[in-house]
Amino acid sequence: MSTVAANALGAAGGGLQDVAASEASLRRFLHGLPGVDAVGLEARAATLGTRSIKTTAKANAIDLAISMIDLTTLEGADTVGKVRALCTKGRNPDPSDPTTPRVAAICVYPDMVATAKAALKGTDIQVASVATAFPAGRAALPVKLADTADAVAAGADEIDMVIDRGAFLSGHYLSVFNEITAVKEACKRPDGTSAHLKVIFETGELQTYDNVRRASWLAMLAGADFIKTSTGKVAVNATPPVTLLMLEAVRDFKEQTGIQVGVKPAGGIKTTKDAMKYLVMVNETLGDDWLTPHWFRFGASSLLNDLLMQRQKLTTGRYSGPDYVTVD
Amino acid sequence: MAKNKNIAESVSANAGARKSGLFEYAPAPESPAAAGDIATSYGHFIGGEFVDSSGSEALKTVNPATEQVLAEFAHGTDEDVDRAVTAARKAFADWSALPGSERAKYLFRIARIIQERSRELAVLESIDNGKPIRETRDVDLPLVAAHFFYYAGWADKLDYAGFGTAPKPLGVAGQVIPWNFPLLMLAWKIAPALATGNTVVLKPAETTPLTALRFAEICRQAGLPKGVVNIVTGDGRTGAALTAHPDVNKVAFTGSTPVGRAIAKQLAGSRKKLSLELGGKAANIVFDDAPIDQAVEGIVNGIFFNQGHVCCAGSRLLVQESIQDELLDALKRRMATLRVGDPLDKNTDIGAINSAAQLARITALTDAGEAEGAERWSPACELPGSGFWFKPTLFTGVSQAHRIAQEEIFGPVLSVLTFRTPTEAVEKANNTPYGLSAGIWTEKGSRILWMANQLKAGVVWANTFNKFDPTSPFGGYKESGYGREGGRHGLEAYLDV
Numbered sequence: 001m002s003t004v005a006a007n008a009l010g011a012a013g014g015g016l017q018d019v020a021a022s023e024a025s026l027r028r029f030l031h032g033l034p035g036v037d038a039v040g041l042e043a044r045a046a047t048l049g050t051r052s053i054k055t056t057a058k059a060n061a062i063d064l065a066i067s068m069i070d071l072t073t074l075e076g077a078d079t080v081g082k083v084r085a086l087c088t089k090g091r092n093p094d095p096s097d098p099t100t101p102r103v104a105a106i107c108v109y110p111d112m113v114a115t116a117k118a119a120l121k122g123t124d125i126q127v128a129s130v131a132t133a134f135p136a137g138r139a140a141l142p143v144k145l146a147d148t149a150d151a152v153a154a155g156a157d158e159i160d161m162v163i164d165r166g167a168f169l170s171g172h173y174l175s176v177f178n179e180i181t182a183v184k185e186a187c188k189r190p191d192g193t194s195a196h197l198k199v200i201f202e203t204g205e206l207q208t209y210d211n212v213r214r215a216s217w218l219a220m221l222a223g224a225d226f227i228k229t230s231t232g233k234v235a236v237n238a239t240p241p242v243t244l245l246m247l248e249a250v251r252d253f254k255e256q257t258g259i260q261v262g263v264k265p266a267g268g269i270k271t272t273k274d275a276m277k278y279l280v281m282v283n284e285t286l287g288d289d290w291l292t293p294h295w296f297r298f299g300a301s302s303l304l305n306d307l308l309m310q311r312q313k314l315t316t317g318r319y320s321g322p323d324y325v326t327v328d
Numbered sequence: 329m330a331k332n333k334n335i336a337e338s339v340s341a342n343a344g345a346r347k348s349g350l351f352e353y354a355p356a357p358e359s360p361a362a363a364g365d366i367a368t369s370y371g372h373f374i375g376g377e378f379v380d381s382s383g384s385e386a387l388k389t390v391n392p393a394t395e396q397v398l399a400e401f402a403h404g405t406d407e408d409v410d411r412a413v414t415a416a417r418k419a420f421a422d423w424s425a426l427p428g429s430e431r432a433k434y435l436f437r438i439a440r441i442i443q444e445r446s447r448e449l450a451v452l453e454s455i456d457n458g459k460p461i462r463e464t465r466d467v468d469l470p471l472v473a474a475h476f477f478y479y480a481g482w483a484d485k486l487d488y489a490g491f492g493t494a495p496k497p498l499g500v501a502g503q504v505i506p507w508n509f510p511l512l513m514l515a516w517k518i519a520p521a522l523a524t525g526n527t528v529v530l531k532p533a534e535t536t537p538l539t540a541l542r543f544a545e546i547c548r549q550a551g552l553p554k555g556v557v558n559i560v561t562g563d564g565r566t567g568a569a570l571t572a573h574p575d576v577n578k579v580a581f582t583g584s585t586p587v588g589r590a591i592a593k594q595l596a597g598s599r600k601k602l603s604l605e606l607g608g609k610a611a612n613i614v615f616d617d618a619p620i621d622q623a624v625e626g627i628v629n630g631i632f633f634n635q636g637h638v639c640c641a642g643s644r645l646l647v648q649e650s651i652q653d654e655l656l657d658a659l660k661r662r663m664a665t666l667r668v669g670d671p672l673d674k675n676t677d678i679g680a681i682n683s684a685a686q687l688a689r690i691t692a693l694t695d696a697g698e699a700e701g702a703e704r705w706s707p708a709c710e711l712p713g714s715g716f717w718f719k720p721t722l723f724t725g726v727s728q729a730h731r732i733a734q735e736e737i738f739g740p741v742l743s744v745l746t747f748r749t750p751t752e753a754v755e756k757a758n759n760t761p762y763g764l765s766a767g768i769w770t771e772k773g774s775r776i777l778w779m780a781n782q783l784k785a786g787v788v789w790a791n792t793f794n795k796f797d798p799t800s801p802f803g804g805y806k807e808s809g810y811g812r813e814g815g816r817h818g819l820e821a822y823l824d825v
Contacts, residue, residue, distance in 0.1 A: 035771040037791045040622030050462065052356035052674035061351060248621050279351065284665050288350045 009221065014257030019221055023174040030173060030217060036209035036245060045240035048284060049277040058276070062311050063101050065275040065303075066093060068293045070128055070264065072107040072301045074135075074232065083112045085328040087119035094308050094325065097315065103304065104293040105158060109134070110147060113154035128158035128198070132183060135202070135231035137162035141179060148186040151195075158196040159187050162231060163215065165205045173218055180222035198226035198264060204236030212242055216249035226262040232299060237267025240277055247285040260289070266299025272310040275303060353667075356674040358461045363452040366538065369400040372408055372561060373544035375415035376554025382407040387534055387563065392458035392680040393671050393715040401537050404562035409529070409569040412558040416500040416527040417575055419555030424497045424525035428484030435480030435522060437550040442473045445546065449539060453511055454671045456538040458680030458716070459634050461672050471796055472515040475814075478798035479519035482819060486524060489816055495823040497525035498601055499577030504567040504591075505540075506583045507533035507682050508637040508738075514540055516802075516813045517580050518557060524822040526578065527556050531570055533583075534563040535683045568594070576600060578822060582639075585736075585762075585807050603811025603821045605639065605803060607736040608764030610785065611757035612642030612793060613747075616651045618769035619791065624658045627742070630767060630793035632666060632678055632720050636740040637686075639808070640765035642793050644726075644733060646753050649746045656724065656744065663720050664707040678740060681716040690718050690739035697723050697732035702743070728759055736762070750775060754782040763805030767793045786812070 010017040019029045053061055071090045073082060087106050094100040105126035106116045116127045129151040133139035139147075148159055161183045167175045180199055187195040199219040203212050219227050227246055230237040243265040250261045265278055275298060282290050290296050305325045313319050371380040381402030388397045402408070423431070442449065449472075450464035459468075486495050501521045505513035510532055521528050532540035540559050547557045560566060564587065571579045571591050581591050582605040595602050612630045614623050630642025647655050671679035681687040698704050706719040718739055726733050726743040733743050747753040757766055766785040768776050780788040786804045789795060796802070801817035803809060811821050 034618070034620040037619040037622040040619065040625055040792060044622070044625050050466065050674075051353065053353060054356045055354040057352060057354040064351070245621075283351045291350050 009257055009259070014259075016221060016257060020174065020177050023172070026173045026177060026218075027171065030214040033213055033217060036213055038209055038241075041209055041245060042241045045244045045281070048244070048281050049240060051277075051280045053276045053280065059311075059314050061276055061279050062272060062307050062314070064291065065272070065279060065298065066307050066311075067101040067104060068297050069103040069304055070105045070107045070266070070297050070299045071103045071304060072232070072266075072299055074107070074109060074130060078109060078112060080112070080115050083108055083115045084119045087116055087125075089304070089326060089328040090125055091120065091123055093304055094311070096324075097312070100308070100311065104297055107160065107299065110151035110154065110156070113151050113156045117155035126157040127155060128160055129154075129156040130160045130162075130200075130231070131156075132161040134160070134162055135233040137164050141182060144179070145182060145186045148183050152187055152189060156195055158198060158226075159183070160198040160200055160228060162200045162202060163219070165202055168206070168211070168215060168218075173214075177218055177222045180219055180224060184223045196225045197223070198228045198262075199224040200228045200231055200266070202231055202234060203229045203238075203242045204234045209241070209245055212245050213249055216246050217253065220250070220253045220259070220261050224261060226264050226297070228264040228266055228299065230267045232267030238265035238269055238299075240281065243278060244281050244285065247281060247290075250290075251286055260295065262295040262297065263290070264297040264299055269298055269300050270302050271306045275307065353675050355670075357670065358451055358454070358672045358674060360451065360455060360672060362447055363455055364448050364542070366399050366452070369402075370537070370541050370561065371402050372404060372412065373541065373547075373557070373559040374408070374412045374555075375418075375558065376548065376552075378544070379411075381405060382411075387561070389456060389535060389537055391455050391715075392535075392682050393712070395714050395716075398456060399538065401541070401561045404531065404560040404566035404569070406569045408560050408562075409566065409573055412529040412560045413500055413502070413570075413573050413575050415555035416529050416558050419553055420497075420499055420527045423522075423527055423553060423556050426525070428486060428523075428525075431523060431525065432480045432483035434550055434552050435476050435483060435519065438546060438552070439473050439476035439480060441546050441549055442469065442476060446470075446473065449511060449542060451672070452542060453539050454679070456536050457507065457510060458671055458682050459637075460676040460679040461674055462676065463634060468509060468512050471798070472511045475512075475515040475519045475798045479523040479818075482520075482816075483523040486819065486823070489819050491820060491823050491825040495524070495825055498822060498824055499526060500575060501526045501528050501578040501580060501822065502570040502573060502576040503528060503530040503580045504570065504583065505530065505532055507536040508634060508639070510536040511539045511543065513582050514543060516818075517582075520813070520818045521578075521580075521822050522556065524819055526822050527558075529558045529560060529570060529576070531560050531562060531567050534561070537561045571595065578602075580811075580821065581605070585809075588809055601821070603803075603813070604809035605811070605813060606764075606807060606809040607762055608639045608641065608804065608808050609644060609734065609736050609760045609762045610640055610642045610765040610767065611644045611646050611753075611783075612767040613646040613753050613757060613769065613779070614648065614651070614655060615750075615768075615770035615772070615775065616648045617771045618651075619771060620651070620655065620658060622791065623655070623769040624662050626767060626769060626791070626793040627659055628662055628666070631742045632663075632740050633794050635678055635681055635718070637682060637738055638794065639736075640787060640794065640802075641738075642765075642767050643737060643742060644757075644760075645742055645744045646747050646756055647744060648753075649748050652746050656722075660705065660707070660722070663722065666707065666709070666720050668709050668717065668719065669712055678720060681718050681739065684716055686738065687716040687718060690737055690741060693732060693735060693737045693739075694721060694723075694741055697726070697730060697741075697743070700730050700732075702726045702730055702732060728756060734760060750779065754779065758782075758784045761807040764803075764808035765789070
């Protein structure tokens with residue numbers, strides 16, 4: 001285990017310093033976590049999805065959701081102009097209503113970090129960058145570290161790294177652990193501060209809920225500041241059950257170590273209704289401690305416009321249409 | 329319109345402060361008007377008509393969440409019961425002679441109408457019973473329709489059900505149902521009775537007659553032949569008159585064990601066929617390798633579903649000693665998020681206790697629990713000023729000798745006991761006069777199978793609880809009654825086999 005992570009876990013009194021001492025001890029620990037019953041987990045997530053959020057609660061939730069968005073463009077065809085436009089949208093999502101909150105972050109590829117950083121100058125909007133050979137993660141560790149260091153040097157406030165799913169699925173937990181701690185080191189800036197590290201599991205590839213819980217603990221033990229469901233680049237991205245499971249994992253981790261970790265579902269969350277369901281899950285699983293952009297994010301690109309349309313509906317009493325929100 | 333500012337302020341003000349209401353759900357009430365018109369007074373449904381009672385005594389049904397009187401309804405006299413049984417007898421000849429496929433058409437039609445009118449029925453059920461709309465809407469009504477669909481499917485296949493080549497109906501079925509699931513119990517009773525060619529006289533509970541009377545309208549809407557379904561309202565006296573009626577061929581009762589015992593005595597020596605679904609005191613057994621988060625959900629669902637007014641409720645939590653503290657902490661944390669209040673609010677988890685009498689019984693038994701030395705815990709939650717309410721309650725330090733470990737409380741009250749070995753868990757789980765249901769929580773499949781074989785319970789759930797399905801038989805051992813409802817087994821109770 002990295003000394004940073006070990007010190008943090010040791011100081012917090014979680015008794016977890018030695019968990020990553022060897023491949024065997026890490027495996028024993030991860031496989032000793034309580035199992036997940038798929039039927040029960042999905043039933044619970046579905047039940048939370050039936051909460052009825054109306055009137056003032058809905059207005060508050062919409063603004064909260066907007067303020068939690070990592071507004072994202074991760075296309076091969078991204079241009080400087082496109083990123084600048086996205087940044088403008090992030091600062092001022094609804095030009096017709098200046099009370100609309102800003103988004104939490106703009107999420108781009110590493111080569112666009114400097115552009116985004118410049119475009120967001122003077123705001124507290126974070127620049128997040130997907131490094132570590134996103135989205136497949138299939139590159140040598142030095143390449144991933146260079147990718148990370150490059151993004152950090154360009155000014156990224158947050159690094160979204162992908163784990164090596166091949167290593168994880170074949171049971172090489174320690175190698176995944178070491179990779180996370182190495183990337184965490186690469187997030188350090190010369191002034192001693194550090195970019196926030198979000199660890200992406202690509203839960204759609206992990207196949208089982210037990211794997212998701214193990215990956216969550218693995219990343220948290222290795223020092224992740226955030227755990228994130230997916231890249232948005234595969235068939236199955238964030239789902240309510242997977243997100244609920246990760247919320248339970250961060251809750252248990254904080255209980256045991258005192259260390260709070262954030263959660264970010266990403267990919268496939270497109271509507272206000274979806275976003276409300278996730279907020280309800282956070283509310284009823286973790287409570288107010290996590291109900292801020294500092295601890296919960298939505299990784300999304302099209303969600304924002306639906307939230308804006310719903311917000312306009314609450315303000316004006318009628319539905320407008322897609323031409324009343326901007327397409328950037 | 330300074331929402332942005334408000335959010336920002338509350339975010340900073342609430343940083344680190346749990347349960348400060350940052351995201352309070354606004355009320356989301358279902359409209360009581362959706363229940364349709366509730367008449368000021370009701371008579372019986374006999375021979376396809378709504379008729380006045382021959383007596384003058386009227387009972388009142390109240391909304392348990394507000395204590396407001398919803399309607400008056402007739403107390404069925406012996407004469408009323410006789411009229412209903414006579415009507416059912418008259419209808420039996422034609423109904424039982426119909427081809428099964430024809431009977432099925434009526435049942436399918438009823439099932440579809442129930443689906444079409446499910447919102448109305450869900451709201452009415454919630455108002456009359458006190459259970460949350462979330463459960464009537466998402467659990468009760470879908471299951472009610474499913475039961476009619478399921479038994480409609482059996483109506484033309486009885487020859488192949490394994491009860492002989494041409495099983496015959498019994499005749500007139502007298503059915504007495506409880507107040508905890510008024511429509512669902514009605515469906516459990518009426519659907520198999522009609523599918524097998526019997527005709528029915530049903531008496532709903534005296535605190536919840538409204539949905540049964542609304543169901544009578546549905547029978548008319550479906551064009552069901554007159555007299556096939558008859559509904560006579562009233563209290564225990566009416567029920568006793570029905571079960572005692574000499575022209576009833578089959579008695580089906582769901583309710584308390586004392587009443588079930590009285591009916592069994594009354595019917596002993598007669599040729600009437602009897603099935604009883606009575607009380608329970610189920611053990612919900614959690615092993616140290618259980619999926620903890622889901623077990624907590626299962627425990628909550630096991631005892632707080634329908635305010636604990638469930639005969640198969642998991643009212644005794646048997647937890648392996650090694651994880652007792654961890655599990656109870658998680659359970660308390662979860663219980664603190666339960667929302668108690670207005671049953672018509674779509675976000676309510678726990679509604680009202682069905683009646684003042686039931687509330688008094690729950691109060692008396694929990695007081696006894698405290699007096700006998702068990703430790704009581706409830707989350708902080710405000711209860712409405714009027715109506716019948718009881719906080720979700722947990723008792724720790726309970727032993728087998730405590731009344732709260734032995735008697736059915738029929739309320740949102742969980743008794744926690746511990747065990748060390750699987751054998752001890754089985755011993756304690758079976759050590760009750762009841763035997764209706766049980767739950768096992770473990771990741772070890774072989775242990776689930778071993779436990780399920782040892783447990784004297786009609787239903788054993790593994791890594792889940794309180795799940796119902798029309799295809800699955802339901803019924804008890806020991807003082808939980810005899811006979812099975814649901815599934816292929818449920819047909820047997822209404823066939824001469």
